Amino acid sequence: MTPTRSPSAASPPGASDSLGDAELFAGLSDEHRRSLAALARERRAEAGEILFRLGERAEAFLVIRRGRVDLTFPLLVMGETRETRFQSLEAGRTLAWSALVAPYRLTMGARATTEVEMLAFERGPIERLFQEQPLMGHVVMSNLAGVVAARLHELLALWVREVQRNVSQTYR
Amino acid sequence: MLLTVMIAGGLFLGMIAILARGYLQIEQERNGKVTDVPAVQPGHCMLCNAPLRRPGTVDEAVFEVQRRIDTEIQDVVAILDRAGPATSYSRLYQS
Numbered sequence: 001m002t003p004t005r006s007p008s009a010a011s012p013p014g015a016s017d018s019l020g021d022a023e024l025f026a027g028l029s030d031e032h033r034r035s036l037a038a039l040a041r042e043r044r045a046e047a048g049e050i051l052f053r054l055g056e057r058a059e060a061f062l063v064i065r066r067g068r069v070d071l072t073f074p075l076l077v078m079g080e081t082r083e084t085r086f087q088s089l090e091a092g093r094t095l096a097w098s099a100l101v102a103p104y105r106l107t108m109g110a111r112a113t114t115e116v117e118m119l120a121f122e123r124g125p126i127e128r129l130f131q132e133q134p135l136m137g138h139v140v141m142s143n144l145a146g147v148v149a150a151r152l153h154e155l156l157a158l159w160v161r162e163v164q165r166n167v168s169q170t171y172r
Numbered sequence: 173m174l175l176t177v178m179i180a181g182g183l184f185l186g187m188i189a190i191l192a193r194g195y196l197q198i199e200q201e202r203n204g205k206v207t208d209v210p211a212v213q214p215g216h217c218m219l220c221n222a223p224l225r226r227p228g229t230v231d232e233a234v235f236e237v238q239r240r241i242d243t244e245i246q247d248v249v250a251i252l253d254r255a256g257p258a259t260s261y262s263r264l265y266q267s
Contacts (some may be wrong), residue, residue: 015258160265
C-alpha cells in the first residue's frame, strides 16, 4: 500500500478551508479535510474554456472554489452540434464525479462561464487514501451518492415532463 | 306553344335550383360546417401551415432550449428542496 502524503506546503493555499464548503466533503473532520487538501492540485480556467467533454475518460474530479461552470451536452441543431447548458454550478459544487465511479467516463461536458478556480483530485491517490481511512471514504462516497442522486432526479424529472407533454399533445 | 312553355319552365326550375344551392351554401358557412377548408394546427401559420416562433439561427435555437431547461430545472430544484409531503412531490413530473 502506497503511503498517503501528509498535509504539506504542496497543497494549494486555503485548500483545506475551501473543502469545508464542498458538498462532497460535508461532515468530514478538519483532520480529514487536511489529508484531502494535501492531495489537491489547483486548476484554473478562463471564461469560455471547455474543461471536458461528454464521454472522455475521467481521471480526476474537481471541486469549484470560485467562479461558475456550466454542465453541457452536445445538441444537434440545424446540422450543427452545439454544447448546450443543462445546469450552472458555483463554488462548493462537484464536477467530473465519474472519476470515482466505474467505467470512469464523463456523463456531461463542462465549460467555464467565468474565470474559475478549482481543486482537482486524481483518482489513484484518493482511492489509496480511502483504503487507508475507510471512514473518510465512506463519508465522501455517501456524499457522492447524494450528488449523483440529485442530478439523476433532476434529469428524470425533466425527461418525464417532456414525455408527459408529448403524450398530452398526441392523445388529447 | 307547348314547347315554349316547357323551355321557359325548365329555365325557371334551373334558376330556382341555383338559388337554392347558393342559399344552402351561405347557411353552411354561417353554421361553420364548411369542410373543404383545412384545419388550423396550433402553433402553425393559418395561411401556410409553417411552424410559428421558429428560431432563425442556431444561436437562437440553443438560447431557446437553454431558457426552457433553466425554467424547468429551477422549478424541479425548488420542489426537491421543499421535499416533504407527497403532494408536493407529485408536481415534480408535471410541467
